[in-house]
Amino acid sequence: MQHISSTLGVPDTTYVPRHVAIIMDGNGRWATKRHLPRVAGHTRGLDTVREIVQACAARGVQYLTLFAFSSENWRRPADEVSFLMRLFMTALRREVVRMHANNIRLRVVGDLARFSPRIQQMIKDAEARTAGNTGLTVTIAANYGGRWDLLQAMRKMLARAPMLDGESIDESMLAPHLAMAYAPEPDLFIRTGGEQRISNFLLWQLAYTELYFTDTFWPDFDAAELDKAFASYRQRERRFGRTSAQVVAPGLSGTA
Ligand code: IPE
Ligand code: IPE
Numbered sequence: 609m610q611h612i613s614s615t616l617g618v619p620d621t622t623y624v625p626r627h628v629a630i631i632m633d634g635n636g637r638w639a640t641k642r643h644l645p646r647v648a649g650h651t652r653g654l655d656t657v658r659e660i661v662q663a664c665a666a667r668g669v670q671y672l673t674l675f676a677f678s679s680e681n682w683r684r685p686a687d688e689v690s691f692l693m694r695l696f697m698t699a700l701r702r703e704v705v706r707m708h709a710n711n712i713r714l715r716v717v718g719d720l721a722r723f724s725p726r727i728q729q730m731i732k733d734a735e736a737r738t739a740g741n742t743g744l745t746v747t748i749a750a751n752y753g754g755r756w757d758l759l760q761a762m763r764k765m766l767a768r769a770p771m772l773d774g775e776s777i778d779e780s781m782l783a784p785h786l787a788m789a790y791a792p793e794p795d796l797f798i799r800t801g802g803e804q805r806i807s808n809f810l811l812w813q814l815a816y817t818e819l820y821f822t823d824t825f826w827p828d829f830d831a832a833e834l835d836k837a838f839a840s841y842r843q844r845e846r847r848f849g850r851t852s853a854q855v856v857a858p859g860l861s862g863t864a
């Protein structure tokens with residue numbers, strides 16, 4: 609299915625965001641505050657993932673994208689990285705069964721070549737197993753970086769049309785090669801943990817996404833907090849470059 613690009617057209621706005629993208633941040637600080645090792649926060653963070661997946665499915669969200677590991681997170685201490693890899697495997701083993709039972713489709717995006725063959729196989733299996741599900745699509749961004757995504761998309765575009773001249777390149781030639789081409793652009797971006805930055809998440813796709821930041825650490829984030837973000841989202845006027853009058857009475861003035 610082809611989704612409307614926010615820069616080529618004006619996407620329609622729905623009461624419940626169709627696509628929610630989350631930077632799940634603050635696990636380490638949540639644990640440190642409790643005098644626990646940082647990784648205890650990651651373990652608790654997985655419980656939050658379960659709750660938010662269920663809450664999004666119940667509210668009719670169609671796509672939920674979770675930033676689990678960035679292309680820059682390899683810079684962390686080796687023991688934290690290997691803990692996160694093991695937790696990722698545990699999640700793939702345990703949660704996928706639950707997701708499948710709930711008609712949830714799982715996708716993983718990022719530079720997966722950097723993961724162990726075992727993890728890569730588990731990802732393939734999980735995606736294949738849930739491919740036919742028609743409920744919420746959960747995307748895990750793992751070893752993902754927005755710049756990596758743009759570069760790999762450009763490479764694919766050029767591989768397909770090596771004689772392409774720069775002048776003829778347009779948005780619709782590049783966009784299908786982005787890792788999340790199957791999803792509409794996020795309507796709502798949430799970052800927990802207090803930082804107000806994108807940290808190399810979906811750089812292209814966040815062009816017109818509504819941004820929501822909360823100080824709540826990810827392990828403390830829950831369905832009630834999600835509803836607060838949704839309530840904030842409903843207050844926003846999504847103009848996509850138009851004037852407020854055009855949003856209120858579309859078709860009376862100007863064009864899309
Ligand atoms: C987010 O929590 C999880 C990952 C990046 C894997 P952090 O581990 O970044 O937690 P803080 O930001 O240090 O508190
Ligand atoms: C962003 O969190 C990445 C994930 C949540 C996976 P970080 O904790 O890595 O981001 P920075 O370093 O504070 O920007």
Ligand code: MG
Pocket residue numbers: 633634635801
């Ligand atoms: Mg962090």
